Amino acid sequence: MSVNVIPPPANFRNVLPTSDSSGHRRWLYPRSITGRFTRWRTVVAIVLLVGLFAGPFVWVDGHPLFMFNVLERRFIFFGVTFWPQDFYLVAFGLITFIVFVILFTVLYGRVWCGWACPQTIFMEMIFRKIEVLIEGDYNARQRLDNGPWTTEKIVKKGIKHAVFLVIAFAISNTFLAYMIGRDQWYRLITDNPGEHLAGLSSMLVFTGVFYLVFARLREIVCTTICPYGRLQGVLLDKNSLIVAYDFIRGEPRGKKVKHNTDDQSEAIPSGLIPLPIVQSAPPKGDCIDCKLCVQVCPTGIDIRNGTQLECINCTLCVDACDxxxxxxxxxxxxxxxDSQEGIEKGKPFRFTGRIMAYTGVLVALLSIIGFMLISRPMLDVTVLRAPGQLYQHEKGGNVSNLYLVELVNKTYKPIPIRFKLSRPDAKLVFVQPFSVIPGGELAKSMFFIYLPEKSIQENSTPLQIDILVDNKVIKQIKTTFLGPVK
Incomplete structure (x- = not known):
């Protein structure tokens, strides 16, 4: 059976949903809607918001569950500390995350953007709801913006933006707590602000950025700034699950017309047989062209025109249409x-070779990361000869070299440590002796190595330093000793 499908307007991509024909910003006023997907999105948003704001303040065994201290290059994920020496794990983690995003997009399209992205959650679940609470529904907000600056408008706009600034300030404090830690953040907000000008400035800058994003930029972040939407054209295929309009059912769209079925026998002269009424109007599809799906869209698109990069799969149009x-x-x-194959041919979702290939790569990367985490050493030791230093002649016919040592305890327990040289005639003396590395700390020191001058046979003598924990060698470091050769 052939279906008369109305194609989308040929010029619907000539103008962005957020701009008018002259290129100026067109402010969007999404209409509020309820439905099963909206309720589930609200539940997901509440869970994620609670986790986000509680994250930097949840500590386990005296240590934060999450921390991203960029200044000290110390990161904590689920209580596990990562240092710059663990950069290879970060690199593999980023690769794994990218593959996961690709696989997730191939399967479910841009669901992340509509259901889990912080930008969408803050905008739609907090800032937009506050705006509706203060200024009214979408019609009231349009009238208020288009109207003159009355006392009511000044009061409502002032209250709204003041609340926006307070929320932006709370968000900036949360992100700052993630970066510097709970205790340092608490000192920052309780001490004299003059003693923490750098931290206070960072907090104010973050507040201004978040306020501008949610008060002015809004959906432009999703449609223009964020590159993820443009990846859809590369990642999506006909088997990807997306928010889609069933044009087979819906077209041709149009208003439903009730035909007059009243008895017309009085208008027909007696003795004549009435002819049947022929309906010449074409049959209509299920879409009544109410445009409610457009009115609720937070990015202002018409989903009936097909998949578009501005679609964030928020499913608001699904609830409105249902x-x-x-x-x-x-x-x-x-x-x-549904998938494009599901719409056009009624085929159910299935795993394709492309999906299985991505899944295989993802499983392999997860296995590699798991092995790296399990085999990660509890103590990382770096020994370097002091830069710019050669050797020095000491009393008693000895020659010395100066070395720098850096130790990172990747556990939360103190580790007793001891250094031992492989050569019996060599001697190691610390400038600042230490025997225990505190848990989760980085320790630095210097030490001298002494060798008898008569035992030096070459300019660069190889040495081996054994690192012992509980009298067990956990690492062997090879270095060189510079000395004179006669």
Whole structure:
């Protein structure tokens, strides 16, 4: 059966949803809607928001669960500390995350953006709801913005932006606590601000950035700034699950018309047989062209024009359309989560070779990271000869070299440590002796190595330093000793 499908307007991509024909910003006023997907998104948002704001303040065994201290180059994920020496783990983690994003997008499209992205959650679940609470529904907000500056408008706008600044300040404090840690953040907000000008300035800068993002930029972050939307054209295929309009069912769209079925026998002269009424109007699809799916869209697109990079898979249009279908007694799902193959040919979702290939790569990367985490040494030791230093002649016919040592305890328990040289005629003396490395700390020191001058046979003598913990060698470091050769 052939279907008369109305193609999207040829010029619908000539103007962005957030700008008018002259190129100026077109402010969006999404209409509020409720439905099963909206309720689930609210639950997910609450869980993620609680986790986000509680993250830097949750400590386990006296240590933060999460911390991203860029200044000290110390990162904590789920209580496990990572140092710059663990950069290879970070690199593999980033690669794994990218592969995961690719696989997730191939399967479910841009669901991350609509359901888990902090930008969307803050905008739609906090700032937008506050705006509706203060200024009213989408019609009231349009009237308020287009109207003159009255006392009511000044009061509402002032209250709204003041609340926005308070929330932006709370968000900036949370992110700062992630970066510098709970205790240092607490000292920052309780001490004299003059003693923490750098931290206070960072907090104010973050506050201004978050305020501008959620008060002015809004959906432009998703449609223009964020590069993830443009990756859809590369990652999506006909088997990816996306928010899609079923044009097979919906077209041709149009208003439903009730035909007059009243008895017309009085208008027909007696003795004549009435002819049947022929309906010349073409049959209509299920879409009644109410445009509610456009009115609720936070990025201002018409999902009926097909998959677009501005679509964040928030499923608001699904709830709006389902509500209309319920009212006109038609099956739900005119707009639904489905693949292009599912819409056009009714095929169910299936795992393709492309999906299985991405899955295989992801499993392999996860296995590698797991092995690296398990085999990661508890103590990282770096020994370097002091830069710019050669050798020195000492009393008693000895020659000395100066070395720098850096030790990182990657556990939360103190580790007793001892250094031992492989050569019996060599002697190691610390400038600042230490025997225990505190848990989760980085320790630095210097030491001298002495060798008898008569035992030096070459300019660069190889040496081996054994690192002992509980009298067990956990690491062997090879270095060289510079000395004179006669």
């Amino acid at each position: 509500d209309i279908m319920h009212k006109i007694n038609r099956p739900l799902g005119l707009i639904r989560m």
